[in-house]
């Protein structure tokens with residue numbers, strides 16, 4: 001019988017793509033989400049609708065902050081692996097609401113780990129973030145880099161704490177765990193707060209694009225299908241392990257793009273010449289993210305495929321409401 005995967009944050013941007021992919025691969029999928037109000041519930045319900053009726057999918061509305069008991073009450077089927085994507089995401093908003101980020105990302109993760117221990121669920125894939133590297137000077141970022149005094153935002157600190165907590169459960173209870181650091185994921189259904197989505201809306205409205213700093217900050221933008229391919233490979237890797245493991249792995253693109261280059265590319269994809277409005281840098285932002293993906297290549301056979309122009313084309317097609325070709329089919 002196929003394995004059962006519990007996906008937390010299943011109604012979100014990456015979580016919804018992951019559910020589609022896992023269902024396509026033959027897994028049973030239980031999705032949980034609390035429809036956090038970071039962006040509209042209707043957007044998340046629309047994400048969920050795409051696969052909600054699949055015979056191997058079931059959805060449970062539950063809030064991780066309500067503790068292990070709430071999870072035990074709602075999740076009654078045996079689970080083989082948890083893909084933990086639920087979180088309060090985003091660097092800027094975390095500066096304004098640090099306690100809220102800690103409640104979901106750290107306390108919520110602790111409750112999930114306790115539930116896993118009680119239910120004897122031995123496999124965990126965790127969505128961590130490139131933000132844990134902060135302004136680490138050595139480029140590209142390697143998994144073995146020291147993470148002491150690295151986090152420069154509450155969001156980054158919460159993800160680093162998540163990785164450490166998971167290590168603790170690996171150490172105490174022989175959890176098999178993979179913490180994957182995602183690098184600025186974009187594509188259809190992207191969160192509305194993220195740069196590409198925001199820029200496309202502003203361009204369409206004929207408004208200027210705010211450029212925080214001088215425009216030379218850079219991000220290792222990764223297309224969502226490539227990230228999801230890495231997650232699917234990470235899940236298969238964990239399920240194949242006999243002995244406890246704890247691994248950190250970068251799922252980036254190994255190709256940083258500067259903010260000015262990004263704006264130009266989004267302008268081309270949308271078909272509008274961008275007007276720029278320079279602003280002071282935002283608190284908590286880092287200079288550059290740049291993934292060393294050697295470990296992911298060796299361990300998982302991960303090799304991102306999608307060029308920025310093609311990924312932006314698919315994003316804009318989605319934004320315009322045209323059916324995006326079933327990419328996991």
Ligand SMILES: NC(=O)c1ccc[n+]([C@@H]2O[C@H](COP(=O)([O-])OP(=O)(O)OC[C@H]3O[C@@H](n4cnc5c(N)ncnc54)[C@H](O)[C@@H]3O)[C@@H](O)[C@H]2O)c1
Nearest residue numbers: 009012013014034035036063064086087127129182184185
């Ligand atoms: N998008 C990126 O560029 C990126 C980069 C690095 C890491 N990540 C991580 O990947 C994961 C998914 O990110 P995303 O961009 O899809 O974000 P998202 O906000 O679209 O998805 C997160 C989902 O988690 C749910 N959630 C939040 N709090 C919850 C709670 N207490 N209980 C249950 N569900 C809860 C939300 O309702 C949402 O549907 C997050 O852990 C994020 O930190 C994302």
